[in-house]
Amino acid sequence: MAKAAILEQPGKGLVIGHVELADPGPHEVLIDTKACGLCHSDLHFIEGTYPHPVPAIPGHEAAGVVRAVGSEVRMVKPGDHVVTCLSAFCGQCEFCVTGRMALCLGGGTRRSSAQSPRIKRLIDNSPVAQMLNLSAFCEQMLIHENACVAIDKAMPLDRAAVLGCAVTTGAGAIFNACKVVPGETVAVIGCGGVGLATINAAKIAGAGKVIAIDPIKEKRDLAEVLGATHVVDSAADDAADQVLKLTGGGVDHAIEAVGREASADMAVKILRRGGTATILGMMPLDCKVGLGALDLLGGKKLQGAIMGMNHFPVDLPRLVDFYLRGLLDLDSIVADRIQLEAINEGFETMKSGHAARSVVVFN
Known part of the structure; x- marks a missing residue:
């Protein structure tokens, strides 16, 4: 069971509820979410400017710790600190093999309609749509291994989170x-x-x-x-x-x-x-x-x-290195840290336009 901020109806804000995540499939990774940034892209879906199936869990700028991995996962292992990325790549399509991984549609990185969904509502076992391959406004994420990369454990996870979208872009x-x-x-x-x-x-x-x-x-x-x-x-x-x-x-x-x-x-x-x-x-x-x-x-x-036409598995460790060497200033970008229950207020602060980045931190 995991607590999450759920979009039930566009334009009505997020509702705090509980969901259940499936066990990891062969190429999937279960992550304990430690931090997730509030991005304006989430707001587009929350307000209905961009369409998305509901109910769904937004959130796509996150960092956490790997809890469990599927049988075929080779990219990360339990205990690794990771940053996630919405541009999950398949590694086999024309875009991937020509070095344009950010353009990959990532079809092979998602579960098919014939498979059990990754996320279900706890109250009635109904499916919850996974937004942008991640759904990170949740205490846990179940994602494809190509949607995350291991980072140096010296990197603070609340600052690592913003690497997943704002800084990568x-x-x-x-x-x-x-x-x-x-x-x-x-x-x-x-x-x-x-x-x-x-x-x-x-x-x-x-x-x-x-x-x-x-x-x-x-x-x-x-x-x-x-x-x-x-x-x-x-x-x-x-x-x-x-x-x-x-x-x-x-x-x-x-x-x-x-x-x-x-x-x-x-x-x-x-x-x-x-x-x-x-x-x-x-x-x-x-x-x-x-x-x-x-x-x-x-x-x-x-x-x-x-997404900045990123090469996520290569770019992310370099950005972490830039931060640890004092070149990349993430401390100034992170304006405040909030609890999940304050997420709607966090988005209202974003709309005022006066703050940089708010980050949800999970205990």
Whole structure:
């Protein structure tokens, strides 16, 4: 039996209840969840902006300790400290074998409809949908072995949790999707958890100017702590012009980390000739972003980068090493730690826009 925050009806918040997890199958891992970050992507499903079968357990930015493993598991063992990732990869499809693991649809990593579900409600034995391969707002997770990776046990698990989404996405955008070269200019639009991680990674990569763009002063101040060399109030009428002036014509990389059509349009607008706009945020499903004729003539590029186009088993241990060496500042990204029972209040705090990352900690 495990306590969980369950989405029963979109727009009605989460309900604390109890579920039962199945025994691990051959390639499955049972994990005692120790911490899970509150991500804006969860909010999209909780509020019904993005559809998902219900009842379901959200949560996808987590760390924990392996309790048990299936007969064929070779990646981890009981007692290992692990970080989980929603982009579970099969290892066999075209995307996986060409090094684009984040694009894998992961069909082979989930149980089929003919199999018993991984999660059931304790009260009536009815199935509970597993969200994004994880369902981490629960005291335990039952996942495919390719959705987790073992980490150094010196890594604090409450900070390790945010590596699972915000930092993997933000740092992955810098290192994998954009391949930032030392000295290049980077602008980050939106200084939430993902944006702050992007800024920190840009500093690690040796970017020349790192410009943080956000309407909230507290977040701009925090961005400077994490490596921004300049900040711009995105609510200012001349915000884009300020960036163009700061950079003498635009940035090499503009990274959108909010999920708003206006901020994506700004990302394109502040590019220099030959620059690349990278969209990380989950936008409303009817949004469209594009390049104009002059943008195309100027060699500008536009790309998505789901989960930072991560190579999770390789990237995660490196990010842990960056933290343990003092290069990656996760302490500043984690704003507060809350209990599972306070999760709805945590999402209300997120919607206010003034805090970085809240993390649910499990005793």
